[in-house]
Structure formats: structure tokens, C-alpha cells
Amino acid sequence: MSIRTGSRPRPIGGVERFLWLYVRLSAVALLGLVVGHLYIMHVINSTDTLNFAFVARRFTGPFWRVYDALILVFALSHGLVGMRGMLRDYIRRRGWRLAAEAALWAVGAVFLLLGVLVLVVFR
Numbered sequence: 001m002s003i004r005t006g007s008r009p010r011p012i013g014g015v016e017r018f019l020w021l022y023v024r025l026s027a028v029a030l031l032g033l034v035v036g037h038l039y040i041m042h043v044i045n046s047t048d049t050l051n052f053a054f055v056a057r058r059f060t061g062p063f064w065r066v067y068d069a070l071i072l073v074f075a076l077s078h079g080l081v082g083m084r085g086m087l088r089d090y091i092r093r094r095g096w097r098l099a100a101e102a103a104l105w106a107v108g109a110v111f112l113l114l115g116v117l118v119l120v121v122f123r
Contacts, residue, residue: 026078072115080108
């Protein structure tokens with residue numbers, strides 16, 4: 001069951017409603033985090049100073065690692081939920097759709113683990 005808002009129905013409950021809301025909230029969080037990142041990296045600091053040493057100094061404390069991890073988590077999950085929606089729109093057979101979604105989440109988990117690993121072990 002859904003409520004019509006514009007061109008697409010808005011889900012009323014369950015997982016679909018949670019994901020519908022999550023995409024909107026993660027977009028707002030991403031907007032703030034990415035604008036902050038761009039401002040700090042390209043307005044406050046000159047692009048001439050952006051090098052390995054700059055990033056290494058930035059990652060000496062936990063704040064920037066967590067900040068970048070949040071960008072990674074929100075961007076990746078936002079994209080995965082969007083891709084899930086596209087799969088549900090275009091793959092009609094339930095078995096194929098479940099297989100495609102499982103593959104999507106597996107690939108997403110691998111990328112998330114690799115990204116977090118880089119942020120954790122960077123010296």
C-alpha cells in the first residue's frame with residue numbers, strides 16, 4: 001500500500017518505507033558532509049598544498065577518519081539503495097531480482113570493507 005506523492009507512490013510501512021526515508025535523510029547528510037569536505041579541502045587550503053603529507057597530517061586524529069568514513073558510508077549506502085530501487089523497477093522475476101540484490105549488497109559490502117580498511121590502517 002502506498003500514498004501517491006507526485007509521480008511515484010510513497011511507501012506506507014516496512015522496509016520500503018525505511019529505505020525511502022533513508023535515501024532522503026542520507027542525501028541531506030551527504031550534502032552537508034561533502035560541502036564541508038570541499039570547503040576545507042579546496043577553499044581553506046590551496047590545492048597546491050594537497051599531497052600525501054597533508055592527508056597524513058589530517059589523519060593523525062580520529063575526527064577526519066570518522067568524517068571521511070561517514071561520507072563513505074552515506075554515499076555508498078545511498079547509491080546501493082538507489083540501485084536496489086532500479087533493480088526492483090526493471091527485474092520482474094522474483095528469483096532474478098533477489099539474486100541481483102544479493103550481488104549488489106555483496107559488492108557494496110566489499111567496497112565498504114575496503115574503504116573502511118584504508119581509513120583505519122592509513123599511516
